[in-house]
Amino acid sequence: MERPLTKNIHLNRPPLDAKEYEMAGGYLAVKKALLKMAPVDVIELIKESNLKGRGGAGFNTGMKWSFVPMGEKAPSTKYLVANADEMEPGTFKDRLLLEGNPHQLLEGMIVAAYAIQANTGYVFLRFAYKEAAKRILQAIKEAYEAGFLGENILGSGFTFHLHLHTGVGRYMCGEETALLNALEGKRATPRAKPPFPQVSGLFGKPTIVNNVETLCNIPHIINNGADWFKSLSHSEDGGTKLYGVSGNVNAPGCWELPMGISMRELIEEYAGGMKEGYKFRGVLPGGASTDFLTELHLDIKMDFKSVSMAGSRLGTGTMIVLDDRTCPVGFVHNLEQFFAHESCGWCTPCREGLPWVEKILWSIEQGKGSLTDLDLLEEQARLLGPGNTFCALAPGAAEPLQSALKYFREDFEQHIHQHKCPYD
Amino acid sequence: MKEDLENKNTTTVGLNEQERTAIDHEVSLVPYPKAACIEALKIVQNNRGWISDEALSAIALYLNMSAAELDSVATFYNLIFRKPVGQHIILLCDSISCWVMGYRVLYNELNKQLNIQFGETSPDGMFTLLPNACLGCCDHAPAMLIDDDLYRDIKPNELESILKKYN
Amino acid sequence: MATLYIDNRPYDVKEGKNLLETCLTLGFDLPYFCWHPAMGSVGACRQCAIKIFKDENDTAGRLVMSCMEPVGKETRISLDHPDAEKFRKSVIEWLMTNHPHDCAVCDEGGSCHLQDMTVMTGHNYRRFEFPKRTYVNQYLGPLINHEMNRCIQCYRCVRFYKDYAGGKDLDVYAAHNHVYFGREKDGILESEFSGNLAEICPTGVFTDKTLKQHYSRKWDFTFAPSVCQHCSLGCNIIAGERYGELRQITSRYNGDVNGYFICDRGRFGYEAANSVDRIYQPALKEENVSLNQEYIINDIAALLSTSNCVGIGSPRASLESNFALQQLVGNGNYYSGWSDEEHRLNKAALNILQNRTAEIVSLKQIEQYDSILILGEDLTNTAPMAALTVRQAVRKKPVENAQQNINLATWHDAALREYIQQRHSDLFILHPHSTKLDEIATQVSYSTPHEIAAKGFTIAAAIDATADQVIDQIATSLLNAQKPLIITGTSLFNEPLLAAAEAIVKALKKRGKQPGIFITQADCNSMGLAMMNVPPLSSAFSKLSDSTLIILETDLYRNLSTEKADEIMNLPKRIIVFDHIKSTTSEKADIKVPVGMFSEADGTIVNNEGRAQRFFQVFVPKNEWLKESWRWLSLLKALKDGKAIDENLSISNIQSTLVEALPQFRGIEDAALSEDFRLNGQKVPRAPHRYSGRTAMLSNENVSEPKPPQDIDSPMSFTMEGYRGIPPSSVTPFFWSPGWNSVQSINKFQIEIGGPLHDGNPGVRLVNSNSSITPIDFEQKTEKISLKEFEWQLVPVYHIFGSEELSAKAPAIAELTPKPYLGLNQYSLAKLNLQENDMATIEHHGRAYQLPVRLRAEINNEVALILFGLPQTAFFVKPVIIKIRPASNGITNNNSKHE
Ligand SMILES: Cc1cc2nc3c(=O)[nH]c(=O)nc-3n(C[C@H](O)[C@H](O)[C@H](O)COP(=O)(O)O)c2cc1C
């Protein structure tokens, strides 16, 4: 099984430095793309590979790049941003790439920037990733020294400067347009789309924001081609995927596996199955803002389409397992508390709706709820759905809520009837 | 005729040389000074632990923005501290995987040992305890960050020795 | 044109607007909060949700925010769809989770947009069972009250205050459902437009603090359409009365003049009408007793028929009053009340407009100009609303670029700001000192007034193709602009400035441009007075000895130096002053006759662009003295001529005589509908139909309800009886429409949202630009001023609060008026051996005056700034050369620290 993203990651030693990375075949893609390919060829190749964004939404990356204005009439300043904010609860995949092989990200960014002809790039890194910050800074320094960053890279005439920006908290910063506001030194409230960042992004200039994992795939596609990339996968979405499992399983962790591996394989084999004394009850397949799936769904393929057919989303591909000794109401309450707290306060449904939901859940959890509360929760989950709010935060928050009400309704009712949490 | 406003020498009041140099560098990377305000807040906070009203005004003046505008940004982000904090900041992850894996036990233990709740600073001024959204260590939950040090798979009985390191 | 299907019915609509605007224009009731017609859409509140369908066959549709969706060629939407209705109701429910139930005691109750929208969406049952969030309020100064618990987080306040008006000290703090709107710390709001918050905020967070002192519900007010009297721009206002007292001023929409807003001087200056300085009783100087009406009138009439009479008119009195005085004293005996300088300045302003070299630009039209040069005006303080429109104008070019480059609609507010960033169209400011608009200027430079004028001529020469090729950034920008605009004014008392402005527009014209010109003046009717074409005060001198001098609503001591004014006041045998407010002049008069202020009077004034606008009496004061000056003067004329007194003399009577005698004013009759106009045979009520307490309010005096006063001057009644519906724009006393109690009801009064009012914006332009006239070459006029040792040029600095005579009498404005000072730069201070806050001794006309010194680092070595218009600085009424005593010789000034 090929693991292009993680093959050079060895957790028991520091990441490869620029030299070691080059010796392991690194920066070949930079040489190939910048010296032998036209920007549009790079975009076409990525499009063809069917690489889908790994930040959660799963949009074709090459397609996204192709919306950036090119040519003489295009603005001369453009930006590329790596979204390394990874704050979705239960998600810990980008950390592996950032800490394990920062040069791979840099290489992906250089090629991506070349494809859209951006001369400045940022890594937007969350505050908590202290080790990653050090390693990225070191890698940037080395890449400048090796001539992969800076003016006229490898004599190609292409210039790319890269900066690290570390955040100061707030989950909203991961939303790509809020991220741009944060980078501009503003409150991280989201922006309206359209206009999309591809035409009016950072400082009003065309900008591409890509997830770290998305960008780390780029060098490998350049080196090995679209067909190779597609062949890595078990499904129609190209490539491998970093999958993670957390919760009461025997071996929680994060692995690079073919896109479309089954959920059962992930939980039972890679994560070693449930811990002794714990039974599987459900799972959030792709981070906190995805719908619960249950035992019924264990055999689905973990790719964008299959997970959504099952009623959830692949999201970040990092799952959180709910076991039979953990209270689902408390579980959902914890999630909604997070979302309510992380709402930026810009649009009404999210700002006012989520705290209401959180309060109702808490009163149910404490045995003070009533059955009408469940209808109210269901209604709120519907009202907070996609399109109704300004950005995807609240719809994300609605997903675990609505599915918990569907799959674990009994638990809610027990709280209400027993006037206490049955798991206490 | 005098062109333009005179150079504002007064604007440097309240920031030290080192802070100014660091901020100047950040300003040089962005199209206009204001855009570096989050970096500037971080620089000053790293240096002083928190952002006092005076520090806020000094940074605002230096970046040619109003105190209100800067405070609007500063108060949005939960890791810019507008109140004094202890010498060490404990960020305890309270998000879902850590919650499942027993963060509450950790919290109660911290509570007991330091005698503080979330948002409070220990009486000796050593620790400020804050909740933090997912630290990205879900496979090693529960997790906690003290200053720059990450602790993972924490057992409640390890807390005492961890905290000792900072005393 | 496009077709919009709303719930399956087709409508012809304009493409490119957003759906919310379009639906409101079509008359639909669609709730909203974060959208504002002047500020566009941001999509935050989610209140305006509707369903949109792909095509005829799409029945499911998609929920969208109507404010964020453009009208396409063929768009299908539903407002009534159950999903949309349900969602809109839920939005209110969410907002209400934290909104207090304090409507009964809330200042906004009865004119609250939130109340209206709550009723509109049908939310009436509370399901939220938890405690509400609460906030701490802030002290925001004497104008605006803060009550944050009522906030529904629509973000309109910050968007107006910060984005639209350029304020710095109001912002949004924190996140999620703890967001807070206010200042960083308690303190006085710094923006000159803060009062608009009371109208911008859809609920009772920001309210008019002065109204709080004498509060009334909107439905209990008697209103009248009026025109602001506090500067030359003539912003339209609504004045509200209760219990015989003027209690509130709000903005009155006029799409050509002030749009939706007014400045704080205009909103809060009204309390001059209630000030202790009002003249309520007539008085004879010697006897110092109050006298009865008949006695006084007969006495004056007798005087007038025996002696030679001279009249002095006023730039702050109505055309009708000025004309009535002219009629009374005779054409050759009537003078303007202006000093020679002011006379020349205002004539020059008028001439430029009449010369028709440039487009005469209205206040609101400023926003359409893409390169602006301001020659010696501190707009924020002399013509505040013009500063607000200039702030919008500098967005013109970038907004157009955004449209062209990435197809962004002009209403897409946040996206536009994100795209535009710090870019702005060109704005150049040449002024003696720094001004608030400097921050958005491309280039500013500080110099003496005559240097500014000289620079203006240089620019004109550079533009003029015949001149040598000069590389001048300003000239280049004006030449490259689609619409260049020159703004200047009379505040620096510098005639060459106006000549320079004219030279520039002429040069631009010659180069094939269509330049605009905007000239500000001192008073609300300065242009009207200039158009009357009467000589200045100095010409009256020869006639004054032994005369009877009638002074109309003016304080000579503000227009002339103390010495000059004293000289005039000593010549006549008798001086009669007609005024509503005390002044140095009125206190020196032999006979003082009280008259009505704008709220108690009808009249017409002409603003700086030559637009005649009518203001209407709000209420009939119990004090019978408070009649319009023109009514008094006409009555006196009848007495003097031995004619019968016409009890029913109305404003249109005097207007028709006026336009006959002075044809340049033809058109003023059309500035408002005449008194015999009726709608369905009815008058337009000044009071809302829910007006309460009429039968009770005077019952302490008389239990039988008095007959309501009759209005012979307008088609409006003083009661709630009359025509129900939307009245014509010139006689719209207030904005209200069923279901729309708040000021947002304005939407129902416009032909199209943000466009003209239903039958056109009121007001008539008397001077029209005619661009077909071929330009003439300009003449260079500059003066050279040479200073001796220890001499400085005194240049006036204006402050929005304090520099204008009437508003300065309002307590809230007085609280904000700065202390007088003398501004000098570092060089001058050093030369004088003075430090900040020291007392400087100024020698002028042989007298010595003391003022504390303030460092104004930016100004020229030759300039000394003096705060204009305060009683303490009244001894300087125009730029003069002064001598300042250096501190070293003799007494040290240090021990006389100010404050
Ligand atoms: C509330 C919210 C938080 C998000 N957080 C992240 C994040 O931490 N990292 C990330 O890559 N994408 C995040 N996203 C998705 C981004 O908006 C964006 O879609 C993504 O960065 C695009 O990258 P991709 O095309 O490579 O997937 C978030 C979205 C929302 C609505």
Ligand code: SF4
């Ligand atoms: S204070 Fe008023 S205007 Fe501002 S956000 Fe709140 S409700 Fe809106």
Ligand code: FES
């Ligand atoms: S008015 Fe449309 S979202 Fe607020």
